[in-house]
Amino acid sequence: MEIDKAIGIFDSGVGGLTVMKEVIKELPFEDIIYFGDIARTPYGSKSKETVTKYAREIVHFLSSQGVKIIVVACNTVTSFALETLRQEFRLPIIGVIKPGVKKAVEIAGNKRVGVIGTEGTILSGAYQREIKSIQPSVEIISISCPLFVPIVEEGWIDTEVSNLVASEYLAPLKTKKIDTLILGCTHYPMLKKVIQKVIGDGVKLVDSATQVAIETKDVLSKNGLIRESNRKATHKFYVSDLPPKFKELAKRFLGEEIREVIKIDMSEFVK
């Protein structure tokens, strides 16, 4: 039955596990299938065409596993490919941008919102468009921070290096006196403490993970697809590559050990 199917969540790598963590909290009885495209990570510096191609292959894979909804737990994919995926596939697909933007606009009201993300996310203008469509009077200052992802993956979370890099990237946002800052990349919540310290306590940080989980619940609920029963849920993890450090890295993002990971060959899902 449709209701018994899993939630599919995917990302270019491990960042989407921060979203999965919130989805588990919000929907503890749902099965989840996570896919991380470790063989081709990161997406943030790649072209729209390539990222869309990869995303399409992953949605084909998740569909082949039988899922009732898909959560795109990656800002770059949401920026470049969400509309295309929605046109090409028939199941509900949730992105990470709209939920975060809704919350940010709610908090900021009429004022100045900062957005940070990968090069792809920022260049795409997706956040800027989404914010303007809800609240045209908001002033938006957006900046790409390419070094944040490798710093998080290196585990240099609260170090002199992360503080210095954050100071460099966030300087223009401080000058512009933003009041709200959207963390437009699923890796960035790991740097929340450092970003808050650099940008100042007066600025509210918004990450979309919790909002995405709530939105997922809403959409499932509207479609009558929520499993209410008090059953034990299963969580499955698939990756396209399994380098030595994967489990250690994944644990930092999910907050718990991943016992079993299955590596699959994505060339089967090229269409």
Next chain:
Amino acid sequence: MEIDKAIGIFDSGVGGLTVMKEVIKELPFEDIIYFGDIARTPYGSKSKETVTKYAREIVHFLSSQGVKIIVVACNTVTSFALETLRQEFRLPIIGVIKPGVKKAVEIAGNKRVGVIGTEGTILSGAYQREIKSIQPSVEIISISCPLFVPIVEEGWIDTEVSNLVASEYLAPLKTKKIDTLILGCTHYPMLKKVIQKVIGDGVKLVDSATQVAIETKDVLSKNGLIRESNRKATHKFYVSDLPPKFKELAKRFLGEEIREVIKIDMSEFVK
């Protein structure tokens, strides 16, 4: 005729252009075909299996273009896949490790050699094995520096951040009082100034680009495959993805503008 064929050079991305630059200097009359796997870059954090698969696809592609020799201008591929490629393909294949090691051992003699590279290169132990096979008495200290590649690609070459990151990574090499340091990644020559400043003037830095070019000339020469004529050489550039910043980035590595780049779909070369 075999002699008229091009030299094939490849890397996971743009780093190999530092090698191509030296090959052009050494062999100005040779045609060169460069391939950068931008759609799947970087390789340094990926598994041996995945890197070998990608390398095999690229060698298939370069072979399909008709090349007389292949230069693996990537330390991670050389570490993980050089032997496999040599077994599977019949044309001469040059790696970047042996030429750099020969020079380093020549300089260091019997003493302490440091090696820095990607996670894949260092974990593979390829440098360690190559050094020991030439000079067993050399003491080797090797360290992976995952942030160096993204820092170079961000263009933060001689900044407070690059200096701080270099100080963090190189501290154990300073403690061990190495006398020679192998830059075991084609991106690292871009950070030469910073690395030299941090490690101290007493340490000799070795990058393999020049040695690789000389080795390529030697092998061609031994096989009677050098084009001696004073003709104009053509240089062709192929990539698997073409993101907005590619040309700007490539220019920094090659030292000259790349006018034409052809994007190809690697899924055709999956075997």
